[in-house]
Amino acid sequence: MNVLIHPTYFPNIAHASAMLYANEVTFEMDDNYQKQTYRNRTYIYGANGKLQLSIPIIHTQKERQKYRDIKIYHAENWQDIHWKSLETAYRTSPYFEFYEDELQPLFTEKAEYLLDFNLKCLETVLDCLQWNLNSSKTKIYQKKVEDQLDYRYLANARKEPAYNFDNYMQVFNSKHGFIPNLSILDLLFNEGPNALNYLKNQYKHL
Secondary structure, three states: EEEEEEEOOOHHHHHHHHHHHHHHHHEEOOOOOOOOOOOOEEEEEEEEEEEEEEEOOHHHHOOEEHEEEEEOOOOOHHHHHHHHHHHHHHHHOOOOHHHHHHHHHHHHHOOOOOOHHHHHHHHHHHHHHHOOOOOOEEOOOOOOOOOOOOOHHHHOOOOOOOOOEEEEOOOOHHHHHOOOEEEHHHHHHHHHHHHHHHOOHHHHHH
């Protein structure tokens, strides 16, 4: 099975389980950028509950702009904010220290383009999990596709269904209960190498 999907910022559980279920993942590279999607945001579990981490982008006067042409706005020092948020949220999690040396450089090296950065983030997570992803990239945009499962809609943060994903232990579970479909980082820091086994069992909930 081949799935078509948008590269997102540290993909959530729905994204990751769809990718793991596939024989091959095709990344959409030629679509127009859309606001309020997971292209430039992810959610983690902070001390006060669900916390959004957003990458600021450079806005232009163009009505439509290709996702691959979107540039990151670095004046806000967002990388430092995101990394400190991750440290605060997950420093006491079972596997934060195990993976932090691989992940931390993502928040010091400045990438110019959002799409390139998202792919780099995914590549780093795949390395952490020793996940060999069979992937390809689109060359043209197609509104409808054949011989592929179209999961591009998973990038839409506004119309997200209520997923019934299985519980796993989260750092602040005792405060706010289980929060489903967070960033794969939440799963990685809490479950470590077992994250892949968890993801394999979640596809049935998509």
